[in-house]
Amino acid sequence: MTFTPPDPHQTRPDLQGTFGMAATTHWLATATAQSVLERGGNAFDAATAAAFVLHVVEPHLNGPGGDMTGVFAAADGVPRVLAGQGPAPAAATIAHFRDTEGLDLVPGAGALAAAVPGAVDAWFLLLRDHGTWTVRDVLAHAVGYARDGHPVLGAVAATVERVAGLFTAHWPTSAERWMPGGRPPRAGEVVTNPEHASVLERLAEAADDAPSRRAGVDAARAAWREIVGTAAESFVATPHRHSDGRDHAGVLTADDVARFEAGYEQPTTAEFRGRTIVKTGAWGQGPVLLQALQILDGFDGSDSARLDPSTERGAHTILEALKLALADRDTWYGDTDVPLEHLLSAAYAAERRALIGETASHEVRPGVVPGRTAPPPPLRPAGGTPSGAAGAAGAGEPTVQTNGTTRGDTCHLDVVDRWGNMISATPSGGWLQSSPTVPGLGFCLGTRLQMTWLDEDSPSRLEPGRRPRTTLSPTLVLDADGVAVMACGTPGGDQQDQWQLPFLLRVLVGGYTPQQAIDAPALHTTSMTDSFWPRTWVPGGAVVESRIGADVLDGLAARGHVLTGAGPWSLGRLSAVTRDPATGVLGAAANSRGAQGYAAGR
Numbered sequence: 001m002t003f004t005p006p007d008p009h010q011t012r013p014d015l016q017g018t019f020g021m022a023a024t025t026h027w028l029a030t031a032t033a034q035s036v037l038e039r040g041g042n043a044f045d046a047a048t049a050a051a052f053v054l055h056v057v058e059p060h061l062n063g064p065g066g067d068m069t070g071v072f073a074a075a076d077g078v079p080r081v082l083a084g085q086g087p088a089p090a091a092a093t094i095a096h097f098r099d100t101e102g103l104d105l106v107p108g109a110g111a112l113a114a115a116v117p118g119a120v121d122a123w124f125l126l127l128r129d130h131g132t133w134t135v136r137d138v139l140a141h142a143v144g145y146a147r148d149g150h151p152v153l154g155a156v157a158a159t160v161e162r163v164a165g166l167f168t169a170h171w172p173t174s175a176e177r178w179m180p181g182g183r184p185p186r187a188g189e190v191v192t193n194p195e196h197a198s199v200l201e202r203l204a205e206a207a208d209d210a211p212s213r214r215a216g217v218d219a220a221r222a223a224w225r226e227i228v229g230t231a232a233e234s235f236v237a238t239p240h241r242h243s244d245g246r247d248h249a250g251v252l253t254a255d256d257v258a259r260f261e262a263g264y265e266q267p268t269t270a271e272f273r274g275r276t277i278v279k280t281g282a283w284g285q286g287p288v289l290l291q292a293l294q295i296l297d298g299f300d301g302s303d304s305a306r307l308d309p310s311t312e313r314g315a316h317t318i319l320e321a322l323k324l325a326l327a328d329r330d331t332w333y334g335d336t337d338v339p340l341e342h343l344l345s346a347a348y349a350a351e352r353r354a355l356i357g358e359t360a361s362h363e364v365r366p367g368v369v370p371g372r373t374a375p376p377p378p379l380r381p382a383g384g385t386p387s388g389a390a391g392a393a394g395a396g397e398p399t400v401q402t403n404g405t406t407r408g409d410t411c412h413l414d415v416v417d418r419w420g421n422m423i424s425a426t427p428s429g430g431w432l433q434s435s436p437t438v439p440g441l442g443f444c445l446g447t448r449l450q451m452t453w454l455d456e457d458s459p460s461r462l463e464p465g466r467r468p469r470t471t472l473s474p475t476l477v478l479d480a481d482g483v484a485v486m487a488c489g490t491p492g493g494d495q496q497d498q499w500q501l502p503f504l505l506r507v508l509v510g511g512y513t514p515q516q517a518i519d520a521p522a523l524h525t526t527s528m529t530d531s532f533w534p535r536t537w538v539p540g541g542a543v544v545e546s547r548i549g550a551d552v553l554d555g556l557a558a559r560g561h562v563l564t565g566a567g568p569w570s571l572g573r574l575s576a577v578t579r580d581p582a583t584g585v586l587g588a589a590a591n592s593r594g595a596q597g598y599a600a601g602r
Helices: 027-038 043-057 094-100 119-130 135-148 154-162 164-169 172-178 194-208 213-236 254-259 286-297 301-307 312-332 346-353 493-508 514-519 550-558
Strands: 015-017 020-024 067-073 079-084 263-265 268-272 275-279 413-417 422-428 475-478 484-489 523-525 541-544 562-565 575-579 586-590 598-601
Touching (some): 015 020, 015 598, 020 027, 020 043, 020 586, 027 043, 027 413, 027 598, 043 119, 043 413, 043 422, 067 484, 119 213, 135 194, 135 213, 164 172, 194 213, 213 254, 268 286, 275 286, 286 312, 286 346, 301 312, 312 493, 312 523, 312 550, 413 484, 413 575, 422 484, 475 493, 484 493, 493 514, 493 523, 514 586, 541 550, 550 562, 575 598
Antiparallel strands (some): 020 413, 020 598, 067 079, 067 422, 079 263, 275 475, 523 541, 575 586, 586 598
16 A cells, blocks of 8 residues: 655664664663674673663663563564563552542552562563573673763753752652752763662672572572662651652552562464564553554555555544554553453454544543443543642653653663564653652652552552553564564553554555654544543543644544644654564664664664
C-alpha cells in the first residue's frame, strides 16, 4: 500500500553496520553501551552498563529505587520478558491507605506510593544469566559518572528548579542532595553523587569476593537488598509531604526488599502483517499495542489507507483503536489472571473494529469478556484535583511541579550485537522528584503504586505482593521464522504504546525506515484514565504534533476530537535497533526530540 511519503529531511541517519548497535535516551548511555560492545561484551553486558549510567545521568527520569521491564532474545532466538517490576510491600493494603491514611487514591509522590525497587535486581539477573562481564566492569561507567561527575542536563536542572520549594520546605534530604549550595544546578554544571557511587562500589566489592563471576553477581544482588532495605526502612518511617498535600509515612520494609527477586516470564505475542510482536503480559500495558494492531489489521484492501497516521482518516482510526484497547487495559489488566486469549482473539478484534465510526468517541468503552466482570475505572475530569491537594508534592510520571502541571518521561534503551543478541528495555521510577532522597543511598524510592486502585474488585487493585499495572512497555519484532529483527520502545507513560503504534505501522506497512518513522509526526489520545495521579481523563482528547498539517488537524477537529496542540517536535522519544538475519547487517535509529537521545554503532 502507499503511505504518505516520509519527510526527505531526516534529523538523523539510519545507522548501519555489522558489529553492534545501541540506541538510548541519553548519549552517555549510548556511548557506554557501544564501548562495552567494543571491548568484547555482548548486548546484555552493554545494556546493563548503560542502564546503570541512565540512573546517574537521567535521575529525573529513572533511578535505582525504581523499576524496569525488558524484552530480549538471546542468540538462541527465544524471546523472553525480563520482569523488574517490584510488588506492593506487605503493609500496603487498601485498608491502610483508605482507613488509616484517609486516601481515595494512591499518591503520585512520596514514599507511601513506593513499590519494592525492582530495576537493579533485574539488571543483575540478566547479567548473571546472559552477560559475560563482572559486576565491577559493568558498573565502572556509572561509578565514574557518580563519583567524578558529569555535565548535568538542562532538563535535570529545570526539574530541580521546579521542585526547589518542595525540597526546601518539606524534603530537606533532597535539597541537600540536589541543591548543595542552596540553589538548583545549572545546565552543563558538573555534578556528582558520592553516596550513589559508594553504594555501587559496595556492590562491586561484594562481587569481587565471590569465587566466580556468576556467584559475584548473586553476591551483589544480596548486598543490594541489604543496603537498600536497611536504609529505606529506617528513613520512610518518618512522615513527609505527599501529593495529596499531607504528610504520610511509607510502609516499605527491609524484609520487603529482601524477599524480592526479579525473574523471566513468557511474553505475550500477536501476529501482524507477517511479523510477531513481542510484549509483556497484562501486568504491564504491552498488550494494548497488540490489541490495537489486531483491530487495525482487519482494515485491508481499499481500507488499508486507514493505517496511515499522517492522514486524517488514518489518524482518526488509530486514535479510536487506541481508545478501545486502553479501555480494556483500564478495565481488565492487572497482575492477575487476565483473559488475554479472548482479548487478543480475531473474533474479539472484529467486534471492537466495528465500533470505530467516522466521528470521535467521547466514551470509555471496554469490551465484554464472557463470564467475567470488573469495575470500570473512575472517570475524573482533567483539571480537577483530589480534595486536600493544596501544597501537593507533585503528580504524574515523573512528578515535577508542586501544582502537578508539568509532566515528564522515562528512559529507554535498545541494543543488538554481532551474535544476534537483542534487547529492548524501559527503566523508570525512582525519579529524583518521586520522594525524598534516602540518606546513605543518594537516590529515592519510586511511586509505581500510584497505578493501583483502592478498590477490592479491580484487577489492578492495591494488594501486598501484587505488582502495580505498569506502563513500561518495550517491544521486540520477530520475522516469519521467529528471529528477532527489531527492538524498539519509548518513554512516555500511557503514551508508550500509543507512540509505538504509528512507528510500527509506518515501518511494517508503510515501508519507512526506522529513522523516518521516528521523525514522522506523532499523536496519542488522552480519552482514557491516566495511569498517574490524579488519574484524570479528557473525553475525546487527542494530542497531535502540529506538523502533521492543518488539513489533518482541521479534519480531526471536525470529527469531534478534542485537540491539544503539541508543537511540531514534542511527542515521542522512540529508539530502535534492527538486524537482518540474512545479511547480518545491523541498524539503529534514535529520537532527536529534546536533543538528548542518540544511536551509535558500527
